[in-house]
Amino acid sequence: MQKILLFGAGKSATCLIQFLETTVTRRDWQLVVAESNLELASSKLSGSPRAKAVQVSVEDQQQRDDLIREANIVISLLPPALHFLVAASCIQWKKHLLTASYLDDKIKALEPAIRDNGLLFLCEMGLDPGIDHMSAMQLIHRIQHAGGRIHSFHSHTGGLVSPVSDNNPWHYKISWNPRNVVLAGSAGAKYLENGQVLTRAYKELFRQINEVEVKDLAPLAWYPNRDSLSYIPVYGLEGITTFIRTTLRYPDFIRAWDPVIQAGLTDDKSPVAQTSMAEWSAAIEPLVNETNRRQLEYLGLFDNAPIPGAARTSADVLQYLLETRLAMAPGDKDMIVMLHELAYTSADGHTASTSSSLVVHGEDHLRTAMAKTVGLPLGIAAVAILDGKIKLTGLHIPILPEIYTPVMEELAHEGILFKEEHS
16 A cells, blocks of 8 residues: 655645645555644545644754655645755655755755655646646657757746635735745846846845736736856757746736835845834835835835734745735635747747646635646656656656656646647
8 A cells, every 4th residue: 555645734735735635545545744734734634534634843853754655646835945854854764755846956966865765756846847848749759759859948937816715916826835935035046047147136036027918818928037057968958048937916016016125125135124114125216106006005115014013024024924915815716827938940940939827726715726737747757657658767846757757647647737829
């Protein structure tokens, strides 16, 4: 009997837990959901005798090892900094591991031990990173196999509010980790455009409105995301002239978020000395104009309300405002949008372009599009590994056909399906 162990039951885990609970019930397997908040984990299970929630402190090696030792495969939806603890125990007890997080240097350092133990560690297996890799590589490999030479690649992804629930001036609601929203873009960005390597500092990222069109949606805006350059060799696109990975928002969000950054309100290092919201946000006053005033007021920046007692930095204060003012209400729906744009020269020498888009709407404030697109790739991949459909070992992200083919086929059955346009 196969046993699946999932660490973490937060916002992104809802649809994954439901998928896994259905799977283990049908197949007579077992699912264990390990979470520091037992009530949260229990609330996401429907009562199947094949699934249970357990309380765990993942930093406690004995608790962690006791769970991992009994599992066949482990999925971690913990904060990225905690993946290494789980990974080390997975190597010790010779268990496969899947995460949705970016592959970091600490996990990379484990590669020899992963390989020597015949294990599969599959990282970047969520939405972005995850579905973006798989869908892009399908396109890239298909064009290359037909003799095409790709010279421009844009990949855009955004977690947004669905138009049916878009009722605030930010055109945004929190459907995933709010801390990540506060600090989005803080590492700056590096990308390749028209043969030139461009580096953008954090305070430059939101200065420009770069619009893109997706059929049946209002215009969206993008900003470059992290280090695009590192993915050029990963995607096998050496020699390309433009390569940009981006995050999508609505244009009004970009316009209002830029002054928030310029005023230092996303700072997660310096302690907050002010006592009221208005005092804390005073630095933004010179940056307020007719375009952004309504949004900044809506967020509560100029209120005389006290700073939350638990807030230690500006980022803490801003996170509190986002969580309270831009929360998903019961019945609200979010939306995931992904768009790949490729320009290439075909085998017969003609210039051509292909775009591939994905739009997924959430069902409610719990079964969100974000939870579905982050969680389902992990669940589908875990089942495929246990079934022997994915036979790879070593440390991987999902750029190989052996991974993306079976996973993308199952995602399509779940309604996560791309539409292509060619010219």
